[in-house]
Amino acid sequence: MTLSFGKGVPQRYYWDMRIRESWEGDAFDPECPTRVILDRVGDKWTVLIIEILDDSPKRFGEIRQAIGGITPKVLTSTLRSLVADGLVTRQSFGEVPPRVEYSLTDLGRSLQAPVTALRRWAERNVAELIDNRDRQAEIDDAQAR
Numbered sequence: 001m002t003l004s005f006g007k008g009v010p011q012r013y014y015w016d017m018r019i020r021e022s023w024e025g026d027a028f029d030p031e032c033p034t035r036v037i038l039d040r041v042g043d044k045w046t047v048l049i050i051e052i053l054d055d056s057p058k059r060f061g062e063i064r065q066a067i068g069g070i071t072p073k074v075l076t077s078t079l080r081s082l083v084a085d086g087l088v089t090r091q092s093f094g095e096v097p098p099r100v101e102y103s104l105t106d107l108g109r110s111l112q113a114p115v116t117a118l119r120r121w122a123e124r125n126v127a128e129l130i131d132n133r134d135r136q137a138e139i140d141d142a143q144a145r
Contacts, residue, residue: 040085041111045070045078050108050115053088057103087111 025034040046045067052058052066064075079102082088087108093099104112 037085040081040087041115043078045074046082046087047115047119049075049078049082050087050104050111051119053102053104053108054112054116057091057101059099059101063102082108 025032025037027034027038048067048070049063052063058066060072060075060079063079064070064072067075070078079088079090083090083102086105088102089105091101091103093101
């Protein structure tokens, strides 16, 4: 039986993380909290938000407009998660009307290169992947007959 601490971190990992400063996870272990991080950074909205915030702080509306297709509810939820994970900061200014800006933390900036590489790979290879899917769908259709 595994006990959980905090946000679902199994006991054996909880203690390892507290004892060692340079603790590293094992993403192939189903109980490792590294999988939570992979889930976060593998999310399409996270990838796009990290890219949008690359050069300067942005307001909610600027992020939403730049991404396109994201609902306010999903953007709010994703930004809250990124803030909680320490990838993004939220700065509220005491102005009327209220102004809030989001920017990358140092940890968030360290994610930029891998996220940019993933996005660029997707953009370069999307046509080939779609062709492959179409070919596979034709094969599946032919086999179903």
